[in-house]
Amino acid sequence: MTAPLRRYVREITVTRQNEPGARQAGAGERPATGALTDSSDRHPDRHPDKHADTDGPSRPGDGQQVQAQGTRGRLADTFAAARKEGRSVLVGYLPAGYPTVDGGIAAMRAMVEAGVDVVEVGLPYSDPTIDGPVIQEAVDAALRGGVTTADVLRTVEAVAETGAPALVMTYWNPVERYGVERFAADLAAAGGAGTITPDLPPEEAGPWLAAAGARDLDSVFLVAPSSTDERIRMVTEITGGFVYAASLMGVTGARQSVGAAAEGLVKRVRAVTDLPVSVGLGVRDGGQAATVAAFADGVIVGSALVGALLDAERSGSGLSAGLDGIRTLTAELAAGVRRPA
Amino acid sequence: MSASSAGATGTTVPPVPPSLDAEPGAWESVPDALGHFGPFGGRFVPEALMAALDELSAAYEQARADPAFVAELDGLLASYAGRPTPVTEALRLAEHIGGARLLLKREDLAHTGSHKINNVLGQCLLTRRMGKTRVIAETGAGQHGVATATACALLGLECVVYMGEEDTRRQALNVARMRLLGAEVIPVTSGSRTLKDAINEALRDWVATVERTHYCIGSVMGPHPFPMLVRDFQRIIGVEAREQVLALTGKLPDAVVACVGGGSNAMGIFHRFIPDASVRLIGCEAGGDGLATGRHAAAIAGGSSGVLHGMRSYFLQDDDGQTKVSHSISAGLDYPGIGPEHSWLHDTGRASYRVVDDAAAMDALALVAKTEGILVAIESAHAFAGAFDVARELGPDATVLISCSGRGDKDVDTAARWFGVLPADGGEPAHG
Numbered sequence: 001m002t003a004p005l006r007r008y009v010r011e012i013t014v015t016r017q018n019e020p021g022a023r024q025a026g027a028g029e030r031p032a033t034g035a036l037t038d039s040s041d042r043h044p045d046r047h048p049d050k051h052a053d054t055d056g057p058s059r060p061g062d063g064q065q066v067q068a069q070g071t072r073g074r075l076a077d078t079f080a081a082a083r084k085e086g087r088s089v090l091v092g093y094l095p096a097g098y099p100t101v102d103g104g105i106a107a108m109r110a111m112v113e114a115g116v117d118v119v120e121v122g123l124p125y126s127d128p129t130i131d132g133p134v135i136q137e138a139v140d141a142a143l144r145g146g147v148t149t150a151d152v153l154r155t156v157e158a159v160a161e162t163g164a165p166a167l168v169m170t171y172w173n174p175v176e177r178y179g180v181e182r183f184a185a186d187l188a189a190a191g192g193a194g195t196i197t198p199d200l201p202p203e204e205a206g207p208w209l210a211a212a213g214a215r216d217l218d219s220v221f222l223v224a225p226s227s228t229d230e231r232i233r234m235v236t237e238i239t240g241g242f243v244y245a246a247s248l249m250g251v252t253g254a255r256q257s258v259g260a261a262a263e264g265l266v267k268r269v270r271a272v273t274d275l276p277v278s279v280g281l282g283v284r285d286g287g288q289a290a291t292v293a294a295f296a297d298g299v300i301v302g303s304a305l306v307g308a309l310l311d312a313e314r315s316g317s318g319l320s321a322g323l324d325g326i327r328t329l330t331a332e333l334a335a336g337v338r339r340p341a
Numbered sequence: 342m343s344a345s346s347a348g349a350t351g352t353t354v355p356p357v358p359p360s361l362d363a364e365p366g367a368w369e370s371v372p373d374a375l376g377h378f379g380p381f382g383g384r385f386v387p388e389a390l391m392a393a394l395d396e397l398s399a400a401y402e403q404a405r406a407d408p409a410f411v412a413e414l415d416g417l418l419a420s421y422a423g424r425p426t427p428v429t430e431a432l433r434l435a436e437h438i439g440g441a442r443l444l445l446k447r448e449d450l451a452h453t454g455s456h457k458i459n460n461v462l463g464q465c466l467l468t469r470r471m472g473k474t475r476v477i478a479e480t481g482a483g484q485h486g487v488a489t490a491t492a493c494a495l496l497g498l499e500c501v502v503y504m505g506e507e508d509t510r511r512q513a514l515n516v517a518r519m520r521l522l523g524a525e526v527i528p529v530t531s532g533s534r535t536l537k538d539a540i541n542e543a544l545r546d547w548v549a550t551v552e553r554t555h556y557c558i559g560s561v562m563g564p565h566p567f568p569m570l571v572r573d574f575q576r577i578i579g580v581e582a583r584e585q586v587l588a589l590t591g592k593l594p595d596a597v598v599a600c601v602g603g604g605s606n607a608m609g610i611f612h613r614f615i616p617d618a619s620v621r622l623i624g625c626e627a628g629g630d631g632l633a634t635g636r637h638a639a640a641i642a643g644g645s646s647g648v649l650h651g652m653r654s655y656f657l658q659d660d661d662g663q664t665k666v667s668h669s670i671s672a673g674l675d676y677p678g679i680g681p682e683h684s685w686l687h688d689t690g691r692a693s694y695r696v697v698d699d700a701a702a703m704d705a706l707a708l709v710a711k712t713e714g715i716l717v718a719i720e721s722a723h724a725f726a727g728a729f730d731v732a733r734e735l736g737p738d739a740t741v742l743i744s745c746s747g748r749g750d751k752d753v754d755t756a757a758r759w760f761g762v763l764p765a766d767g768g769e770p771a772h773g
C-alpha cells in the first residue's frame with residue numbers, strides 16, 4: 001500500500017480506536033504528490049485554519065469517556081427553587097440580534113422581568129434546519145443586521161446581569177468555528193450558564209463536554225419521541241442542568257396543542273435520571289404551559305415569544321410594542337407554570 | 342489485483358460485476374461505525390432523526406447482504422437504467438487537446454440523463470424495503486429530482502422534491518419534467534433560495550414525517566450512513582469503467598477525473614480505483630467567477646473544515662461559521678460544501694482537487710460538442726476542462742478517464758445564452 005492509501009484506510013481503523021487523543025492527521029504528514037499537484041498544494045496558505053486546529057474539530061468517540069455532569073451548575077438552583085414553590089420553571093427563547101443587538105437584549109430583559117426563569121439566547125445561524133418559519137424569519141433578519149458571535153456573548157452578559165441563568169442555544173458549527181475552548185471560556189466569562197446544542201449528538205460531544213465541564217457550564221442535550229430508551233440513557237448521562245424533551249417530531253413553531261407524546265417521553269426520561277426534564281416545541285399560551293407544567297419540571301417557549309416581536313415589527317409599531325407583547329405573553333405563561341392543569 | 346495481472350487478460354469485455362459486490366480490501370472498512378472518514382463525516386443531526394438513521398443503516402446492511410435485493414437492483418440498473426453505460430474513446434477531442442488518450446465514462450447515456458439514477462434506484466428500493474411510502478429529495482440542477490421522481494413513479498412511491506426558487510428558474514424544464522413524472526415540486530424561498538436551502542427544507546420535512554418518509558439524499562453527503570450508502574450505489578460507475586478501460590487499453594488509466602458538487606459521480610468513479618496506487622484521482626470543483634473573486638463553489642480550495650447538513654467536511658463559511666453562498670453557472674455544483682469522503686481523500690493525499698471556473702467549463706462544453714457530438718451537462722464540462730489540463734500534463738502515453746456524468750439537454754438554454762446562439766440574439770456570441 002502507498003502512503004496516501006495507508007492513511008486513507010488505517011488511521012480510521014487503528015489510530016481512532018486505540019488512541020482517542022491522537023488524531024488530526026493530515027497537516028504535518030501530507031504525502032508528496034506526484035507529477036500532478038492539486039490546488040491546495042499550490043496555495044497552502046489559502047486556508048491556514050484548515051488542517052491544524054488547536055481545539056476543534058471534536059473527536060468522535062470521546063463522548064463515551066466523559067463523566068456525567070449531574071446537577072452541579074447554576075440551573076440546578078433555579079429548578080430546586082421552583083420545585084420548592086411547587087411550580088415548573090419557565091424557559092424563554094429569543095434570538096440575539098433581533099431586531100437589533102440592543103433590542104434583543106431589551107426583549108430578553110423584559111422576559112425576565114415578566115417572569116421567565118431561564119433565558120435561551122439563540123445564536124443566529126445561516127442554516128437553521130431545526131427551526132420553523134417564525135424563528136427563521138427573526139434569525140435571518142438578525143444575520144442581515146450583521147449579528148456576530150461576539151454580539152451573542154455580549155447579549156449573554158447583559159442577561160446574566162439580571163440574575164437569570166442564560167443558556168446559549170446554538171447550532172454546532174458557529175461554536176466549532178469560534179473555537180471550542182475559546183467559546184467555553186468566553187461564555188463562562190460572560191456569566192453564561194451553559195449551552196443547548198440540538199445538532200451536536202452525544203457521539204460527537206466529547207471536546208465540548210470537556211471544555212464546558214472545566215468551567216462548570218451546563219450542557220443541555222435533547223431527547224425526542226423517537227429516541228430509544230438506550231439513547232435516552234446515553235443523552236441523559238452527558239446532560240447537565242436539565243434534559244430538553246422535544247414534545248413532538250418536527251421543527252420549532254407554535255402549535256395548537258402540545259404533542260401527546262410529550263408526557264410519555266418525560267416518563268421515559270424520569271425512569272433513567274434524576275435531572276429535571278423540560279418540555280419544548282409547540283407551547284404558545286398559558287393554557288398549554290399549565291398542561292405541560294403538570295408533568296414536566298420546565299416549560300420551554302420560543303416561537304410564540306419571537307412571534308410577539310415579529311408582529312410588532314410587521315405592523316410597524318416598533319420595539320416598545322414588541323416588548324409589551326413579550327411582557328403580556330410572558331406573564332400569561334408564568335401564570336400557567338404556576339397552576340398545573 | 343495489480344494492473345499488470347489484470348491487464349494481461351484484457352481482450353474481451355469481462356462481465357460486469359454486481360453493483361454491491363464488495364471486493365475484499367481494507368479500503369472497504371471506511372467509514373468507521375459512526376460514519377467517520379478520518380475526522381470528517383459523522384452524524385450532526387437532531388436527536389429526533391437518530392432513530393431513522395439507525396433504521397436506515399440497519400436496513401442497508403441487511404439489504405446489501407440479501408441476494409434478492411442486490412439482484413433486483415442490478416436488474417433495474419440493467420433493464421431500466423441502461424447499465425452498463427459504455428466507455429467512449431474521444432479521438433477527435435484528444436487530438437485537439439494534444440495530450441493523453443481520453444476515455445469517457447458515459448453516464449449521460451443512463452436513463453434520465455445522468456448518474457443520479459444509480460443512487461436513486463438503490464435508495465427507493467430501500468425505501469420500499471423499510472415499509473415507507475413517501476420519498477423526499479432536494480435538487481439543484483434538477484437531475485437528482487428528476488431521477489427521484491422517475492424511480493418513485495416506477496416503484497409507486499409518493500414523491501416530493503424541494504428546489505431552491507432560484508434553481509426552479511434556472512432549470513425550469515426539469516421542474517416540468519418532475520411534475521410530468523407525478524412529483525410535487527416545492528420551490529424553497531428561505532435563505533439563499535438555492536440547493537443548500539432546499540436541503541434545509543427537506544431536513545425540516547423529514548424530521549416531521551420520518552415515520553413514513555425516506556429522505557433520498559442526492560449526493561455523497563449528509564449524516565451517516567448517506568455518504569457511504571450513496572457512494573456504494575454509485576460505485577458501479579468505477580467498477581464498470583475499470584473493467585472497460587482494461588479491456589480497451591490493456592492497462593489501468595493514469596488518471597480519473599470527475600466534477601465535484603456533493604461528489605457522488607466522483608466518489609462513484611473513484612472508489613474502485615482507490616487501491617490502484619498508480620491511478621491519480623482528480624476532482625474538479627466549480628470555480629464560478631474565479632477563486633480569487635470569492636464567487637465560487639470550491640469547498641476544498643476555498644473553504645475550511647466545519648459542520649453543515651449533518652456532516653463534518655469542508656465548507657465555504659465566514660469567520661463566525663455562517664455558511665457563505667456559493668456561485669457557479671452549474672446549478673448541480675452550486676453547493677458550499679463537499680462530501681466527507683472527498684475531504685478525507687484530499688487530506689490523505691489519495692485524491693487531489695482542482696478548480697475549474699465558469700468560462701473554462703463552458704469552453705470545454707462547446708469543444709466536446711463540436712469534436713465529439715456529445716452535449717454534456719455543464720457539471721460534467723467542469724470535469725472535461727480539468728481533464729484537458731491533466732491530459733497535457735501527462736502526455737500522449739497516458740490515458741485519462743473522464744466521468745461524463747450527465748447530458749446537457751437541461752442546459753441548452755443556459756449554454757445558448759452564454760454563447761449567444763439563440764436566433765433572437767442574432768448569433769453574436771456573448772462569450773468566447
Ligand SMILES: Cc1ncc(COP(=O)(O)O)c(C=O)c1O
Nearest residue numbers: 484560602603604605606673747
Ligand atoms: C450531470 C451532473 N453531474 C454532476 C452533478 C453533481 O453532483 P455530484 O457531485 O454528486 O456528482 C450533478 C448534480 O446535479 C449533475 O446533474
